[in-house]
Amino acid sequence: MAAATASTPSQESAGSPWLALLAIIAGAFVAILNNSLINVALPKLVNVFGSTTERIQWVLTGYMLASGVIIPISGFMGDKLGYKKFMIIALGVFTGGTALCAVAWSDTSLIIARVIAGLGGGVIMPLSMTLVYKIMPREQIGTALGLWGISAMVAPAVGPTLSGYLIEWLNWRFLFIVTIPVALFAIVMTWVLLKETERQENMKFDWGGFILTSLSAGTLLYALSNGKTAGWTSFEIVSLFFISFWSLVFLVYVETGKEKPLINLSLLRNFHYTLSIITGSLVMIGMYGGVFLTPLFLQNIQGVSPIDTGILLMPQAIAMAIMMPISGKLFDKVGVVPIGLVGITLTSVMSYELHRLTATTSHEWLNLILTIRGIGIGLCMMPLSTVGMNAIAATAPKEMGNASSLSNLVRQVAASFGIAVLTTIMQNRASLHFDHMRESVTLDAASTVQAYYGTSGISTLAGMMQLDATARAIGDTFLVSSIPLFISIPLVLLFIQRKKAAPPQPEIAKEREEA
Numbered sequence: 001m002a003a004a005t006a007s008t009p010s011q012e013s014a015g016s017p018w019l020a021l022l023a024i025i026a027g028a029f030v031a032i033l034n035n036s037l038i039n040v041a042l043p044k045l046v047n048v049f050g051s052t053t054e055r056i057q058w059v060l061t062g063y064m065l066a067s068g069v070i071i072p073i074s075g076f077m078g079d080k081l082g083y084k085k086f087m088i089i090a091l092g093v094f095t096g097g098t099a100l101c102a103v104a105w106s107d108t109s110l111i112i113a114r115v116i117a118g119l120g121g122g123v124i125m126p127l128s129m130t131l132v133y134k135i136m137p138r139e140q141i142g143t144a145l146g147l148w149g150i151s152a153m154v155a156p157a158v159g160p161t162l163s164g165y166l167i168e169w170l171n172w173r174f175l176f177i178v179t180i181p182v183a184l185f186a187i188v189m190t191w192v193l194l195k196e197t198e199r200q201e202n203m204k205f206d207w208g209g210f211i212l213t214s215l216s217a218g219t220l221l222y223a224l225s226n227g228k229t230a231g232w233t234s235f236e237i238v239s240l241f242f243i244s245f246w247s248l249v250f251l252v253y254v255e256t257g258k259e260k261p262l263i264n265l266s267l268l269r270n271f272h273y274t275l276s277i278i279t280g281s282l283v284m285i286g287m288y289g290g291v292f293l294t295p296l297f298l299q300n301i302q303g304v305s306p307i308d309t310g311i312l313l314m315p316q317a318i319a320m321a322i323m324m325p326i327s328g329k330l331f332d333k334v335g336v337v338p339i340g341l342v343g344i345t346l347t348s349v350m351s352y353e354l355h356r357l358t359a360t361t362s363h364e365w366l367n368l369i370l371t372i373r374g375i376g377i378g379l380c381m382m383p384l385s386t387v388g389m390n391a392i393a394a395t396a397p398k399e400m401g402n403a404s405s406l407s408n409l410v411r412q413v414a415a416s417f418g419i420a421v422l423t424t425i426m427q428n429r430a431s432l433h434f435d436h437m438r439e440s441v442t443l444d445a446a447s448t449v450q451a452y453y454g455t456s457g458i459s460t461l462a463g464m465m466q467l468d469a470t471a472r473a474i475g476d477t478f479l480v481s482s483i484p485l486f487i488s489i490p491l492v493l494l495f496i497q498r499k500k501a502a503p504p505q506p507e508i509a510k511e512r513e514e515a
Helices: 017-049 058-081 083-102 107-121 124-135 138-169 179-193 207-230 235-255 265-269 271-301 306-334 336-356 363-395 397-440 443-453 455-493 506-514
Strands: none
Touching: 017 058, 017 083, 017 107, 017 124, 017 138, 017 179, 058 083, 058 107, 058 124, 058 207, 058 397, 083 107, 083 124, 083 179, 124 138, 124 363, 124 397, 138 306, 138 363, 207 235, 207 397, 265 271, 265 397, 271 306, 271 336, 271 363, 271 397, 271 455, 306 336, 306 363, 336 363, 336 455, 363 397, 397 455
């Protein structure tokens, strides 16, 4: 069950807290939507700017690094400036950076503009989560976070389809232009509907913690995103891991015992909060396997267009969007354990089932599996976050901002780690399967193919083998992605709170003494 929290409604919204929640959801939605629009458009941007795939990849990498560096300050700046004011600043910086992207004249200017947008967009998610706790009555937190979580699930599903339409029918600049009105709407709604939170203006900025956190998170995220390109054993990547590890060690040393640390590591002493981060990170790793593997399978193996890929993935997104508020409502009534077990079990089993993918897999079967998987993800994702945040709200409510930033930072690293590891596994398994197939082709068979179809027949056969090898590799990677999901199932049981033994009655105690 979730840790008990005070049921007193917060007074941080100017009107109905549910209207204020709409402003928060709009801000979170636009930040995630912008990224999902860009993912599909990278090949188009390479052609537009005459750039290379490696260089244009920095449109994503730059945003991710800026986000990772800025997330840790969200709690401090929210406490010092007020969460409403800092949310408006973050949305403003994000909107400004996105507007600069829309008028970019080169790949360099686009990358710089994306870094600026990342400095604002990176803190929107942790800020919005904290604001939910500031404006909503405690007994409605589960439902509110379920609604808030829709933005995190719907935006990545809508993004590829919308991106395909924008590129095909309009112009690449509209990838950025379409998000600006939504961001401006979020700014206005935040300004009108939210009251300012309590400020702690005498706080001093923890420069040591900021530098070490930025160095550790930045180098780790960069290494994870570029390991497959540079090589995991290359001097560059090994050095980045080395710097990240020792920066983390020094961060723990510097921040431990400090009165107002930027990253409050003492929060990890809260068992339910730490368990929430660990379980949520495992689920994030398994979930992101499907996020990047499924479009890869549909587009590269089955030749489906980006637009049709988005349409095929829409039922999964709808299932997640429907289950998010339902899971929040159930969380408020029955706690995290029942819905967490059902949700993670569904997600684990369906992720495992996806290892059966082949080049001829029907879209009906795939859609059924993904939709059931979406139901599972919708059931478990937000309750796993909520139970940890509730534990902090019950014991250290003034640390909600720090708890949100730390939780979001760890989950972002977990997602990057999952994508990096699963991509490497997929590439290695594809090479292995292709080698096995090549060894099974005899010289007589190759000669027969060449005799009938000429030299083009050998190329066609090699292409078919490579296609089948990649399809099998994607299936193997789905199998691996289910492992962290299955591991997280028993961890959910640890959220069960053991009842404390009642003190002995006076009469019973007296009888024991006489005996």
